[in-house]
Amino acid sequence: MAIEKLSISKAINASLRTALETDPKVLIMGEDVGKLGGVFRVTDGLQKDFGEDRVIDTPLAESGIVGTAIGLALRGYRPVVEIQFDGFVFPAYDQIVTQLAKMHARALGKVKLPVVIRIPYGGAIGAVEHHSESPEALFAHVAGLKVVSPSNAADAYWMLQQAIQSDDPVIYFEPKRRYHDRAEVDTEAIPGPLHAARVVRQGTDLTLAAYGPMVKTCLEAAAAAEEEGKSLEVLDLRSISPIDFDSIQASVQRTRRLVVVHEAPVFFGSGGEIAARITERCFYHLEAPVLRVGGYHAPYPPSRLEDEYLPGLDRVLDAVDRALAY
Amino acid sequence: MAIEKLSISKAINASLRTALETDPKVLIMGEDVGKLGGVFRVTDGLQKDFGEDRVIDTPLAESGIVGTAIGLALRGYRPVVEIQFDGFVFPAYDQIVTQLAKMHARALGKVKLPVVIRIPYGGAIGAVEHHSESPEALFAHVAGLKVVSPSNAADAYWMLQQAIQSDDPVIYFEPKRRYHDRAEVDTEAIPGPLHAARVVRQGTDLTLAAYGPMVKTCLEAAAAAEEEGKSLEVLDLRSISPIDFDSIQASVQRTRRLVVVHEAPVFFGSGGEIAARITERCFYHLEAPVLRVGGYHAPYPPSRLEDEYLPGLDRVLDAVDRALAY
């Protein structure tokens, strides 16, 4: 059956399964991805069906995981690496930015690094420290990496397929707080380009741009705004490197106002990059400065404060009001 | 003698010496900082004068260096860590962003982390790979760290004094291509605040904002522009976290145009943050979008191409012309 209603986590599981089935070079690697099926059960059942040679429980060492994944890629494999939580990617950061991102260029194109790094990211799950971070900007700044984040099950399935098929390293950020959100996934549909944004709600007064977990928040904000007579367009960016500036520009040239929303801290976050570039492209179109809604310049707070810290409906609507007031 | 003409590297050396003399808790740590005096001779003579107990040649392991510096700070020391080159900081990235940056907050303020990490950064020295990078954005995005970069010998001396005296972790980026630039250093002057920008050239038509190695480039651009009758104001930002937005705003409200210049890649770089925030603050003042001049979304190229890659006089002037054309 090609169309199924799946949660995001199940869609990722299905996508990994498809990849393992169709390409013998695909490997799954990470901590607890085998028997346990990962702490979020995203790899559930895969080791049972594909064996320990292809679904590999690794030692507890993230640099080792990514470093050996690079070696496996050099040997012709296509490793899909799981980092257990956002906050645990940093021991692997050197291998990612210094080796994984640059080796294709260093080799003048003679070697390819088809490695996918899956990272469940973001907050709102009531977790302890290091389990709720949004570090995407720290990867997007680095040339040689591609960075994407799906917001729904269908994208989760297809964007992962495309990431695995890509000959470039792709950091695939999974919106963990949305793992249980269900949607129809057509596993036979021909997907659009991996790095294209998508208008998920049309509107005329202002554009909300978001990705990953914040897309749903923006859709809810747009619905709430509609009741107040405001027509908001919502753009699911889907890709953070590259960013589909053409689509944002096209939307902003219609709506003339833009608010960018992400969980990550605003300071040096994707909102700044988008604001700068869209202001340059749409200088005469913008009726208001591009506003940003995101995390504060603070460590992710203890979970009892996360509702206050995270951008939610109200803070999005507040920014919308401020933008519309210009 | 309080006033001396010093190169930037000598000024840093003098500042380290002052710190070692005045505070017995100050330590210097890093690879080759002892007998060799560092690969740039910045720590020249310090081990001879202060001993191996205070000027410490470490094993070749950056995570270990920063991790043990954290432990030493917890014991009451004030370690000043040298990372040999920009591209070698990433093995320590986890300790920096996960531990050093967050421990004060984690402890609800009960412990302090007065650790300075000195990183010679930037290109234009004809070096091999990993020796010419500008990773400041990757630190500025992270709350808990302060990030500064001097552009001249006097600032090099005083900003390092202030960084060492600060109870917060400070990443101190040294503009290695300017190490030999000399200027008068008054070691008895009372310095201004560490995180304040400074107008280093006044002008009326446009503001150039830069830090570290690009300040000199911007001053040269301003001199060249003057000959064409354009009056450019040059702002030395000095601090990258926090950024002195008030000073930028004040300048832009006068000049109504802003170009931000840095060596680091533009994509997700400091220029984006500045452009976004200044556009928000000065929306009705700006006659042109904030333009950014910086590195491309590419690995730092082999040295024979670095002149093409790096923002130089011409590219700054090109951006100035584009901004003035609005």
Place this chain on the structure above:
Amino acid sequence: MTVESTAPRKTRGGKRAGSRKPAGEPQLVQLLTPEGERVEHPDYAIDVTPEELRGLYRDMVLTRRFDGEATTLQRQGELGLWASLLGQEAAQIGSGRASRADDYVFPTYREHGVAWCRGVDPVNLLGMFRGVNNGGWDPNENNFHLYTIVIGSQALHATGYAMGVAKDGADSAVIAYFGDGASSQGDVAEAFTFSAVYNAPVVFFCQNNQWAISEPTEKQTRVPLYQRAQGYGFPGVRVDGNDVLACLAVTRAALDRARSGQGPMLIEAFTYRMGAHTTSDDPTRYRRDEERELWEAKDPILRLRRLLEREGHADEAFFAELEAESDALAKRVRDTVRTMPDPDRMAIFDNIYADGHALVDEEREQFAAYQASFADEESR
């Protein structure tokens, strides 16, 4: 002969991983058998008074009770998560009681028993699991550092701290805790290197509880972990981690050794995680009940109770009093946690920097104004 050889595996590519053998009986330092009998070890003699024995017993019982209460509180929704030390009481109380007040301890997230020995109020341990803070005590009050979640990092902090102790000429020592899984992290290896090169007075205390979440120790090493130390130039020893006396004796010896300028040492406490990794975990997915049963027979508390009873070191009144003390502790924990207030929302902006940061100030103000706007609305 210069080759230091170990029996190699004959298979390749991790194929062997499925066939996990039950843990054999390794050579380890033991002073108290599972049956509660005192035995001697040539290198680690220990003299303990009946009172000390009762004290160790009390520590373990109270720790276990506290731990159980925390698990219950998590189930009741009072905590977001709990990482139980069940089964590891001897390793933690034995090593914890070996340290002096002026020593410094760097724990992982599971050292509730060590915290108890250091004098940290157990209630304070719960803050981070409840989500009201990320570390709820002053590390310098009891020389007990904050819990560290990112695996292995604290081994370096401990090493650096110990380097500082040596610089100060103090005769204190430092102890770093970590798990079998953590032994794979580069940071732990770098800590070994730094501590050896600087001869730092630090003891590495690895609780090998056989599991790193779902991964058995075979996924981290193919030889016993205590052997790791040797290649870095300092001694390693494996101790029965369910034997509180052995843990006490070996840790005390290692700390004294460090104190006297002989440098680092690695202790592998061979023990077992009786419960789930955390309350979020489901161990039935990856391990067999029989394994747990095997280890139940080696219970650390039971064996000390047997000794106390056999030797007549404790009477019924002692056990009854301890039961009452346990109940009181549990009640206090329960009551305090249930009323533990959420932090003020403005705390988001506190303690990010010691010396302030303009952006934090700006965001704090904006946040306050934003919050005030709701108050205004409501009051309208």
Place this chain on the structure above:
Amino acid sequence: MTVESTAPRKTRGGKRAGSRKPAGEPQLVQLLTPEGERVEHPDYAIDVTPEELRGLYRDMVLTRRFDGEATTLQRQGELGLWASLLGQEAAQIGSGRASRADDYVFPTYREHGVAWCRGVDPVNLLGMFRGVNNGGWDPNENNFHLYTIVIGSQALHATGYAMGVAKDGADSAVIAYFGDGASSQGDVAEAFTFSAVYNAPVVFFCQNNQWAISEPTEKQTRVPLYQRAQGYGFPGVRVDGNDVLACLAVTRAALDRARSGQGPMLIEAFTYRMGAHTTSDDPTRYRRDEERELWEAKDPILRLRRLLEREGHADEAFFAELEAESDALAKRVRDTVRTMPDPDRMAIFDNIYADGHALVDEEREQFAAYQASFADEESR
């Protein structure tokens, strides 16, 4: 006795570091003495024909000549930097000649001799030092990976590659080079862990040349480095790194061992960096001339020449021909490098991604247009 003990240092806080002792004579595998005499080793027998001996000699001589030429070219400004292998020829040629064509090699930045054995044109090694590229050869052409500058990283790549070899069921092996300094990096430790756990067919070849820039090996370890392996569950051996026959024999044995499914092994080649760290370095700041002189007496080329001469395996004609061949090589290197063109400026945007990236496309176009604007100006 469960403690694996090593003699501890009696001082603390790194105070001992100043009193560096001259390198003692460690126990090491040697098959050819500095005086050029063949000796036997119980574990590492080797049978080499006179032709093979001449071949090894030729490799070392040509490598040294190439290396010297590169140093000269750097002084003349043709290269931005050069990292000389002077003194390490035996370690590199011995180990390099031990690998088979289907084996895979992961070098640091100093393995010019290994590159030579693998069939990489030495001229291609110079590109990155001249600054015209960051890696000037196709790694898969000779199964010789690119030079890796960030210390220790390649140990993990080699391990992963070896895991892949094992998965493929191939009987190839992998060899990772690194230095004494690199042994401190967490990545190298993690490579030890992964290779042991997966029993990967990888040989770790550590050239202990006594220095990591200005830091002597004592700053990285207090016991011989080959011992590091044991704690990870695989053998380590120290070999005379200036003895090309011993390096050949030991590396061949280790690769065969890996090939046959017995997993990783660590070889510490005890050698000496006769020159500066790189042409940017000034070793007079940190080491005494006498040390160098001591090692000069152990020169790897000289001792093989002595053997060849004593045994009559090579005549004057051979040496004369080799001299001529050296000159020719030097001339070819010189001529080729001097005319090595700068890359096209548009190469900045090449090969960043295999599948393209919108921003790179955009920036490439902008850059081209910007460049064209100068051309326009000039042509006006």
